[in-house]
Amino acid sequence: xxxxxxxxxxxxxxxxxxxxxxxxxxxxxxxxxxxxxxxxxxxxxxxxxxxxxxxxxxxxxxxxxxxxxxxxxxxxxxxxxxxxxxxxxxxxxxxxxxxxxxxxxxxxxxxxxxxxxxxxxxxxxxxxxxxxxxxxxxxxxxxxxxxxxxxxxxxxxxxxxxxxxx
Numbered sequence: 001x002x003x004x005x006x007x008x009x010x011x012x013x014x015x016x017x018x019x020x021x022x023x024x025x026x027x028x029x030x031x032x033x034x035x036x037x038x039x040x041x042x043x044x045x046x047x048x049x050x051x052x053x054x055x056x057x058x059x060x061x062x063x064x065x066x067x068x069x070x071x072x073x074x075x076x077x078x079x080x081x082x083x084x085x086x087x088x089x090x091x092x093x094x095x096x097x098x099x100x101x102x103x104x105x106x107x108x109x110x111x112x113x114x115x116x117x118x119x120x121x122x123x124x125x126x127x128x129x130x131x132x133x134x135x136x137x138x139x140x141x142x143x144x145x146x147x148x149x150x151x152x153x154x155x156x157x158x159x160x161x162x163x164x165x166x
Contacts, residue, residue: 001059003097005104008053008065013041016053019065023087027122054104056088056097064088066101076115081105083119102135120145 008016017040024030043051056064067085072078083105088097102117109117121128121139129139148156 001095003095003100004057004060005054005100006057008044008055010041010045012055013037013044015055015062016040016044016065016067019062019087020067020085022089023085026087026090027125051084054101056101058092058095058097063092064097064101066105068105070114071118073115078113078115080114080116080118081109083117086119098131099135 014037017035017037020035020040021030021033024033043049044053051067051069053068054066055062056066064087065085066083068081068083070079071082073080083102086098086101088101105117108114121132123129133139
């Protein structure tokens with residue numbers, strides 16, 4: 001059996017979206033999936049790409065992915081990677097594919113002298129939490145992830161109490 005980690009290619013937005021859909025199903029969040037193939041293609045391969053994606057292939061077949069973007073820590077003064085999605089198809093878990101994807105991203109951080117690799121995990125996802133801890137990940141229990149979206153985002157955008165400079 002052979003494992004290859006490679007960068008997603010132009011024309012593979014449908015594959016990436018299929019992995020996103022599988023991840024959303026696993027996380028019981030399919031009802032939140034709004035992305036289209038065109039949106040994924042633009043984010044990964046458009047004129048101003050905002051995402052990067054690594055594809056894991058087992059014996060030549062795509063079996064998992066990692067989608068990430070560069071973030072920045074003002075405390076360290078350096079960039080890092082925020083891992084948005086990590087997914088390996090259930091039938092192939094336990095073969096080191098998830099670890100290989102994370103190792104690939106860690107090498108990207110080290111090669112670029114970036115300070116960190118970070119991500120979020122659902123608190124009920126015990127298998128993933130244990131896996132991440134086995135790799136040395138630290139759970140930041142003192143931090144709470146915040147999100148504003150949908151109607152609340154639109155409402156917040158309308159509440160400006162000052163002029164915005166261009």
